[in-house]
Amino acid sequence: MSAEANLAGLYPPDGQQVFNPNISWQPIPVHTVPESEERRFLQMVANETGMQDVTLESVWSVYDTLFCEQAHKMDLPVWVTPDVLNQLKQLKDFGFEFLFGIHNRVEKARLQGGVLLDHIRKNLIKATNVSAHQNLKLLAYSAHDTTLVALQMALDVYNKIQAPYASCHLFELYQEDDGNFSVEMFFRNESGKEPFPLTLPGCQHKCSLQRFLELTDPAVPQDWEQECRVPSSVHDTELFVGLAVCGSILLLLIILLLTVLFRIQSQPPGYRHVSNDGEEQA
Structure with missing residues (x-):
């Protein structure tokens, strides 16, 4: 929406570009890419906002919402005093540094x-x-x-x-x-x-x-x-091949075991004691 608003100001329609005399705007394509390619204070924020888990990584979204509402001259909630807003800003600033910098910034x-x-x-x-x-x-x-x-x-x-x-x-x-x-x-x-x-x-x-x-x-x-250690399609292929080989080996071992058991069961019985009257005794 921001891109479209900026482009509307940069390229107002002129001449044949005006398709509606009441609308000073012309469609301009915007290209995107697919998506596939202090604790007590934080607890107070969680209680007031209803958020289940307020952390240093998520508290910036609270400040960002209040920042946007303030920019649009909306009334802020009663719990958002100047001191609270200042503390949220400090946490947000530190959160950004924590996310993008400080440790291993480069x-x-x-x-x-x-x-x-x-x-x-x-x-x-x-x-x-x-x-x-x-x-x-x-x-x-x-x-x-x-x-x-x-x-x-x-x-x-x-x-x-x-x-x-x-x-x-x-x-x-x-x-x-x-x-x-x-x-x-x-x-x-x-x-x-x-x-x-x-x-x-x-x-x-x-x-x-x-x-x-x-x-x-x-x-x-x-x-x-x-560098992100994201599994590539090549690694996935290697994984599938490895699993297939292991599965084949396991199948051969099972077949071999069944074959041995079958041969043992099919062999003729061994020595047995026979009594004088011709009856077999266990």
Whole structure:
């Protein structure tokens, strides 16, 4: 919905594009990918919200809901005092750092925001081929605030502030007079102000594309499934083959055991004592 709202503002219909004079809008495709590809305070939050299990990982959703309601100028519940809201914000901020950073931040960044960063890097490289992409002016990704945090964590530029509605992380590609390319980053989180510049650690605000790629390379996964230890189809095939072999061996052992038992039962009886009168005695 956010992507569609942004595109409606970027591309108002004109001329033959106007299909209804009362609607200043035209349909624009939005591409997505399948989905397949402190305890006492927390207890109070659980009691007030009705949530069964409030943890550091889930408390951010409570604050996020209140943040959205406050942004829409809705009345907050009576239990949400300024102090409670501030404590929730601190827990949410720490929860984000816990999820995306602190321990093994670089490794987490590779497996989280590094995936999106990899797409952005590849598109920047493609855009340098001016002859092949002369009509390409803008690539836009519409996502959640958590996606934005993950990306900025991967770039090591996260400022630990809740991203408001319509926040935007901008990557601008420039071709310099000498023919080389440079990248500038900005973050817009307030409509009434110009976006403020972001500087990639280890580079200047205007960072050469080559240096930008070098500095961000550690934050990009080379083989996401392997690094996440996600079972691949190859591993699944090996598992099925292994199970089939073990099953076949077990079946052969059972057949062999049954064969031995059958032969033992079919053999003629051994020595038996016979009495003088010809009757067999056990």
